Each structure stands twice: as C-alpha cells, then as structure tokens.
Amino acid sequence: MFDVIPASLRQSCSSRVQEMPDNQIVAVADLARHDASVVRLWIGEGDLPTPVYIKQAAMDALADDDTRYSYSQGLPELRQALSEYHRRHWQVDISSDRFCVTIGGMNAVTMAMQAILDEGDEVLMPTPAWPNARQMIEIVGGVNVSVPFDFSLDGDISLDLDKLFAKVTDRTRAIFINSPSNPTGWRMPFEDMQRLKEFCRERGLWIVADEVYNHFVYDDEGPAASFLQICGPNDKLLVTNTFSKNWCMTGWRAGWVVFPKGMDQLFARLCQYNTTGVASFIQRACIVALEDGDEFIRQQVERCRASRDILVEGLSVLDNVTVFSPQGTFYLFFKVHGLDESSLETAKRILREAKVGVAPGSAFGPEGEDYLRICFAIDPELAREALDRLTPFLAALTDAPRGATV
Known part of the structure; x- marks a missing residue:
C-alpha cells in the first residue's frame, strides 16, 4: 500500500497506520463495484433502499x-x-443522557476505544472478527488479543x-463482544453473557458490546439479548450500534453508543474533537x-431468513464445504476444504469466474x-441465483472431502 509513497514521506507517516493491513x-x-453482472455479497449491507418515510x-x-x-452528543x-x-x-x-449519537457504528467503536484505552492496554476479542474493530484498537494505541x-x-x-478468561493479564482493559457476530453468525448464550458480566465486575474490566445485529436472529423470537438487560448504569459497559443495518441506512453514517451513567461529558468531548456531531437533518431522519x-425491521429479518435458508441448504450438500448456519446477523460463514490458494485469491477467482462477490475469510484475521x-x-431470488453460480464453482475447486478438522 505504501510502496508508491516516496521514502522521505513514508518516514514521516504514522508507523501505526503504515503497518495496518489493507x-x-x-x-x-x-x-x-460497477459491474452489473456481479451478484454482490461481499459487503455487509442489504439490497433494499432506505424506506421512503425516513x-x-x-x-x-x-x-x-x-x-x-447542533448538540455534539446528539439532538435531545x-x-x-x-x-x-x-x-x-x-x-x-x-436515560437519554447515556446515549451519544455517532457517525455510524465505526465511529461508535472508535470513541468507545478512545474513552477507555491507554497506550499498551489489551482488548480481548473472539476471532474471526470484524476487521475494523481489530484495527481501531491498534490505532488508538491498544493491543488486540485474539481468542479463537x-x-x-x-x-x-x-x-x-x-x-x-485465561487470556486476561494485568494489561487487559476490556473484552470486546460482537453478538450476533460478524462474520461467523455466532450468538452468545444468555448464561455466558451473565458469566462474563460477573467476571468483568470482579476484575474491573470493561465490556464493549457491539450489538449491531441484535434484530437479525432466526432460530427463536428476536431480538437477541443485550448486555443492557443484565448490567446496571454504573457497570463498565459500552454498547455500540448503528442505523445502517436495521433500516438500510449504511450511507447515512449514523449510529450510537450507550455508556455508563456520568460519562456524558466525556463522550460530548470526544464528539467535539472527532466529528463535531452528526448532521441535524440526518438525525431527524x-x-x-x-x-x-x-x-x-421485521420484514427485512423475514426476508433474510428466507435467503439464509436457501443458501445454507444449497451449500450444505457440497462434500468439500462445511457450512456454519448463522444464529444471527445476515452473514453465512463457510469453510472450503482442500484449497490450494488463499481465501483472498479464491474470492478473486469466484468474482472473475462465477461473477459472485464474496468476502475472503482472511479479512477477519x-x-x-x-x-x-x-x-x-438480499432478495431470495437473488440468493437462488448466487447459489446457482457458486455451487458448480465450489464443487470444482477440489475433490477433497471434509477434512478431519475445521
């Protein structure tokens, strides 16, 4: 990424940024991006427009x-x-004074990390994980500790x-939980949420909970449980969220953070120095x-459920594929056995040869x-089209059966 920048400039750029992966x-x-013949399944956004009334x-x-x-922390x-x-x-x-409106979910995570991390502080994160969160920890000077x-x-x-818990050290400041999880579709059991809360209370650790996909659950009634249901206003809990997914507002760039009682001025300050706040007309929407x-939201979840079922059922019949049926989110994570190239190169080949855009698993660590x-x-009919393109391609990648391990 930086090899086209003159050496004299590279030496003056932030080493943290230079070391970030693309x-x-x-x-x-x-x-x-502009190839209309491609079925786009790569980026985390729905194919519906923002509702007219919004x-x-x-x-x-x-x-x-x-x-x-307007108000840095958001319109009252x-x-x-x-x-x-x-x-x-x-x-x-x-209470309303525990919310801060942000420039999308990414800015919510950014300010959450800025609020609690000092140089060298560790954040534990189950992986594979959303790459933006992993990198933000390092941008603000923290250390990302992966827990597979x-x-x-x-x-x-x-x-x-x-x-x-065994990964916790005297430098650990927080545990980051994205449930339901991008990219895996994993959903944290409620009893595990309670156990984690008690562990963090005892050790004075923060929980940073990214609850963006809470409405997108399929195996029982939603929404998914929130840490806000089991933590009090004085617990060390930061919850990040966004308007992007629930209401198809990815390009609007609006989200929020929920923080403990008494931290409103700190987050107002972070808003002032990061962004000066979200545009008022966007906040009205x-x-x-x-x-x-x-x-x-309800209609969108049902639509996603239908597309999920089509893809899970269709890919599960392939002998060289292990499908992890998602408990939540709108992502399907699957392993292709016997590949002789990286997942990034495989994703590029699928794009070229099958005209389907997918995300490489290595993007998540x-x-x-x-x-x-x-x-x-996506529309269920588009899911069927994607499956018709993917199935013969994946079947031809390798004749290797499922391996002994995943």
Whole structure:
C-alpha cells in the first residue's frame, strides 16, 4: 500500500497506520463495484433502499434549513427516541443522557476505544472478527488479543469462556463482544453473557458490546439479548450500534453508543474533537426510523431468513464445504476444504469466474483463512441465483472431502 509513497514521506507517516493491513473485503469489492453482472455479497449491507418515510424526514429537515451545528452528543429528541426504542425492544430503562449519537457504528467503536484505552492496554476479542474493530484498537494505541472461536465438524461455533478468561493479564482493559457476530453468525448464550458480566465486575474490566445485529436472529423470537438487560448504569459497559443495518441506512453514517451513567461529558468531548456531531437533518431522519421503522425491521429479518435458508441448504450438500448456519446477523460463514490458494485469491477467482462477490475469510484475521463470508441480506431470488453460480464453482475447486478438522 505504501510502496508508491516516496521514502522521505513514508518516514514521516504514522508507523501505526503504515503497518495496518489493507481491508481485503474492499480489495475484492473494488475489482467490480460497477459491474452489473456481479451478484454482490461481499459487503455487509442489504439490497433494499432506505424506506421512503425516513428519506422524507431528511428532506423535510433540509427544506426547513436544519443544517446548522447542533448538540455534539446528539439532538435531545433523538436521544430520547433511542431511550424509548431500547425500552420497547429490551424492556430496559436507559436515560437519554447515556446515549451519544455517532457517525455510524465505526465511529461508535472508535470513541468507545478512545474513552477507555491507554497506550499498551489489551482488548480481548473472539476471532474471526470484524476487521475494523481489530484495527481501531491498534490505532488508538491498544493491543488486540485474539481468542479463537471453536469450529466443529458438524457446523457449530462456540466460544470457550475459560479460554477467554485465561487470556486476561494485568494489561487487559476490556473484552470486546460482537453478538450476533460478524462474520461467523455466532450468538452468545444468555448464561455466558451473565458469566462474563460477573467476571468483568470482579476484575474491573470493561465490556464493549457491539450489538449491531441484535434484530437479525432466526432460530427463536428476536431480538437477541443485550448486555443492557443484565448490567446496571454504573457497570463498565459500552454498547455500540448503528442505523445502517436495521433500516438500510449504511450511507447515512449514523449510529450510537450507550455508556455508563456520568460519562456524558466525556463522550460530548470526544464528539467535539472527532466529528463535531452528526448532521441535524440526518438525525431527524433517525428519529423517524426509530419511531416508525419496527415493521420494516421485521420484514427485512423475514426476508433474510428466507435467503439464509436457501443458501445454507444449497451449500450444505457440497462434500468439500462445511457450512456454519448463522444464529444471527445476515452473514453465512463457510469453510472450503482442500484449497490450494488463499481465501483472498479464491474470492478473486469466484468474482472473475462465477461473477459472485464474496468476502475472503482472511479479512477477519488469520483464523478465517480457508473460509468465505457471504451477505444474505438480499432478495431470495437473488440468493437462488448466487447459489446457482457458486455451487458448480465450489464443487470444482477440489475433490477433497471434509477434512478431519475445521
């Protein structure tokens, strides 16, 4: 990435940034972003447009000249709407002054890490994991400590809490939990959430919970449990979220953080110095999404369920593929056995030869090598088309049966 920059400039650039790996998902997507013949399953966004009533709210706000600087922490009306949204879906009473509106989920994670990490502090993270979160820990001077998931031959994914706890050192500051998980679709059992809460309370550790995909669950009634249901207002808990997934607002760049009681001024300060806040007309649209968008979420989840079932059933019949049926999110993570090239090169070949855009498993850390991830937040008919293209390609990759281990 930096080999085209003159050496004199490279020496003056941040060493942390120079050492960051390129995002492999973007590397694949950039090869064919504008190729209409490609079925795009690489990036984590649905194929539906933002609902009309949400767009109309933004246009109305623009027509009213709602384009000035506003509260750094977010409009009071939006923070109140967030409080009511959490009460409605998780039966928790979170006061509006414990919310901070952010520039998408990525900015929410950024400020969460900025708020709690000093140089050299360690954050434990189950892996494979969302690469942006892994890199943000290092950008702010922290140290990412990977704790691999356990993958079984029968397609189950689990996290051994004893292995997680054994990784804690005197430099550990936080444990990062993304449940339901990108890319694996793993969902943390409620009893494990309680056990983790007690462990972190005893040792004074932070839990940073990325709960972006809580509505996207399939094997029972949603939404997925939130750490807000078992932690109090004084617990060391930071919950990050975004408007991107639930309401198809990826390009709007709006999200939020929930923080412990009394940290509002700290997060207001972080907003002031990071972004100066989210555009007011976007925040007006977010209020409408929260208040009027529950039915859209329900419809989108059912649509994802249908596409998930098509892809899981179709790929599971392949002898050289192990499918990990997701308990949540809108991602399908699967292992292709017997590959003679990296998952990145495999993803590029699938793009060229099958015209399907997938994410390489190695984008989510070395633990993801030999895996691929596809986003199924798509029309079920498009899922069938993707399956028709992928199946013969994957079957021809190797004649090797499932290996002895995954």
